[in-house]
Amino acid sequence: MPQAxxxxxxxxxxxxxLFFADRxxxxxxxxxxxxxxxxxxxxxxxxxDSMAGTMRLKLLxxxxxxxDTTRRMIHDLNSGRAEVQVVDRATAESxxxxxxxxxxxxxxxxxxxxxxxxxxxxxMLYHPLSAMESQWAEGIVTEIVMKFKAREFLEPLGVxxxxxxxxxxxxxxxxAFAGQxxxxxxxxxxxxxxxxxxxxxxxxxxxxxxxxxxxxxxRRLRSAPVPLxxxxxxxxxxxxxxxxxxxxxxxxxxxxxxGVTITGSWLGFLLLAFAISVLASATGLLVAAIxxxxxxxxxxxxxxxxxxxxxxxxxxxxxxxPNWVQELSLSLPTTWAMRGLDGLTWQGQSLGVVWPCVLxxxxxxxxxxxxxxxxxxxxxARRKRGWAx
Amino acid sequence: xxxSVALSLNEIxxxxxxxxxxxxLSLNVERGExxxxxxPNGSGKSSMLAAAAGVLxxxxxxxxxxxxxxxxxxxxxxxxIGLVPQELALYEELSAxxxxxxxxxxxxxxxRELRSRVQFVLEHVGLLERxxxxxxxxxxxxxxxxxxxxxxxxxxxxxxLDEPTVALDTVSRDTLFATLYxxxxxxxxxILTTHLLDEAEQWCDRIGILQRGSLVAVGKPSELxxxxxxDALMYGHLRSHLPITTIQAVxxxxxPEVELEITGRRVRLSAPTSELLxxxxxxxxxxxxxxxxxxxxxxxxEHLFRGESVPAVSNLRS
Numbered sequence: 198m199p200q201a202x203x204x205x206x207x208x209x210x211x212x213x214x215l216f217f218a219d220r221x222x223x224x225x226x227x228x229x230x231x232x233x234x235x236x237x238x239x240x241x242x243x244x245x246d247s248m249a250g251t252m253r254l255k256l257l258x259x260x261x262x263x264x265d266t267t268r269r270m271i272h273d274l275n276s277g278r279a280e281v282q283v284v285d286r287a288t289a290e291s292x293x294x295x296x297x298x299x300x301x302x303x304x305x306x307x308x309x310x311x312x313x314x315x316x317x318x319x320x321m322l323y324h325p326l327s328a329m330e331s332q333w334a335e336g337i338v339t340e341i342v343m344k345f346k347a348r349e350f351l352e353p354l355g356v357x358x359x360x361x362x363x364x365x366x367x368x369x370x371x372x373a374f375a376g377q378x379x380x381x382x383x384x385x386x387x388x389x390x391x392x393x394x395x396x397x398x399x400x401x402x403x404x405x406x407x408x409x410x411x412x413x414x415x416r417r418l419r420s421a422p423v424p425l426x427x428x429x430x431x432x433x434x435x436x437x438x439x440x441x442x443x444x445x446x447x448x449x450x451x452x453x454x455x456g457v458t459i460t461g462s463w464l465g466f467l468l469l470a471f472a473i474s475v476l477a478s479a480t481g482l483l484v485a486a487i488x489x490x491x492x493x494x495x496x497x498x499x500x501x502x503x504x505x506x507x508x509x510x511x512x513x514x515x516x517x518x519p520n521w522v523q524e525l526s527l528s529l530p531t532t533w534a535m536r537g538l539d540g541l542t543w544q545g546q547s548l549g550v551v552w553p554c555v556l557x558x559x560x561x562x563x564x565x566x567x568x569x570x571x572x573x574x575x576x577x578a579r580r581k582r583g584w585a586x
Numbered sequence: 587x588x589x590s591v592a593l594s595l596n597e598i599x600x601x602x603x604x605x606x607x608x609x610x611l612s613l614n615v616e617r618g619e620x621x622x623x624x625x626p627n628g629s630g631k632s633s634m635l636a637a638a639a640g641v642l643x644x645x646x647x648x649x650x651x652x653x654x655x656x657x658x659x660x661x662x663x664x665x666x667i668g669l670v671p672q673e674l675a676l677y678e679e680l681s682a683x684x685x686x687x688x689x690x691x692x693x694x695x696x697x698r699e700l701r702s703r704v705q706f707v708l709e710h711v712g713l714l715e716r717x718x719x720x721x722x723x724x725x726x727x728x729x730x731x732x733x734x735x736x737x738x739x740x741x742x743x744x745x746x747l748d749e750p751t752v753a754l755d756t757v758s759r760d761t762l763f764a765t766l767y768x769x770x771x772x773x774x775x776x777i778l779t780t781h782l783l784d785e786a787e788q789w790c791d792r793i794g795i796l797q798r799g800s801l802v803a804v805g806k807p808s809e810l811x812x813x814x815x816x817d818a819l820m821y822g823h824l825r826s827h828l829p830i831t832t833i834q835a836v837x838x839x840x841x842p843e844v845e846l847e848i849t850g851r852r853v854r855l856s857a858p859t860s861e862l863l864x865x866x867x868x869x870x871x872x873x874x875x876x877x878x879x880x881x882x883x884x885x886x887x888e889h890l891f892r893g894e895s896v897p898a899v900s901n902l903r904s
Binding site: 207208210214215219412419422423580 | 636640641664675680736
């Protein structure tokens, strides 16, 4: 074995020994992302085909008109896509204030009179946090009122109204492309939580190095015939291999327990797993290089990791975020890593499609490595000259 | 044939920003001697030791071991130095033998050589039977001996120990120095820093006194103590820590001319005359203070240490 490689191997072996010295902590390192991913997957799991058929909007109705027509309309609403409760206005306001209901439809006095029904007007009250539900309710109410108006005009002409009650039949199917599975919330959560935890592992490794640099061990290492680059390479190698092991363990569990599969390119997945492991170790070195004190570094890192996790779509898909945030998130390695993992797990993408993601993650990892090593070299040179760093 | 001078510092200067920690300092340490570097906190002891170990680079001057200059052959220089930092420089989560194997491999030792050297150093520090214990579970004295064993592993010519007896009890300190004596007799040169005068006088072959980055005196303890007039001085080691009420009671009774310092279980008494010193000791004993040991060295070094005088025998290039 060449001397340089033997040095790196020895330094990395020491870090592996230290990692596994506390067996419970090491076990937690592998189980925490699995638990988090399982919980996220469970919470966001929605069987896509049955969703439209089962979900009904909870709707309050205040019937101030109290006619046969309004009663029939309420009946039709209740047997369709809404779950209706008829109340008076005061009760409706009280129920919305307590957030038991989000939307109230008010059918006003004279709503069904001939003059008013030519251009009917209803009132829609909604809680400020239920704006989306109010739009859904508007669609349902419009459909019902249209049906009643059609009856009013067409029944006297002898037209069979039931034939135009539902003018078209919509058949819903989740689109499936070649090699692509249906969306699997577990695939997304296992990708997201693995990535997030790798960043935390990188941070932990960096903090360990930071602590080591402030101890007598570092002085002993620096007085030994070991160059700085070998110390850093040993640490990066140990962190990266443990990160890779975490990726493989987490996805293996996901496959066995929840059917998380690599439907795309296996080579692409392995390359991306390697790239994100390097990213984790580079993050660790960067933390150790610019961290200052351990307490300060920990606080800043937790904030940064949570921010890039959220913005990068590790918790929820990025399309839920505002446009400007989506554009901003393209400057984060987590966004590219997540796109790649989503593409390779449930979207069935080939290496030809995901290579920009792999390249972007590797690019960020290299950038972090260069920054960390430069900063280390600079601060060690200062330290050797007697400047406290 | 190795040169008789093991470590040579030649006109080294170390700066921390604008502060000069070591100022044009020169020193030769002979093969097979224990050299004590003495000085108050901030006098430049640790900086000088760091420069000798290659951890700090002096802005001026050269450092060499066995005639090998650090700037010219850094790897060869490093393999002839064994550093024992002031703090524990070990991984507490690993066993003693795992620590030794790790550090040994950094010096390029092969499996067979490593096995025999690990056995040798563990025997040397008397901890062979604790080889597989986690360092974190060893006592303070044992940790310090493993700390020393790691520095000895690659067979360095020069051992550098930064305040090795801090936080050690009397028994551990005596065990440590017994090991250091054995090493000296085997031809290792040992340089240690301390701020404890009695320790330096008792254990070191030669002493160098540092003040504000300069060596103000170098010589054998007996040479240095002859150089100034002694006053009455006593060092003692208490059986246990004193309660604050006892300390207050002693201080109230103590004559104003007597200086009393109690640091942990160490006591230092100094007085203008030996009669006054005797009565001060009687006050302590009268309060029920129990000593494990006490001694009264000549006070010459004390003056030097405190920077009160510079002796005529100072020999900066010995």
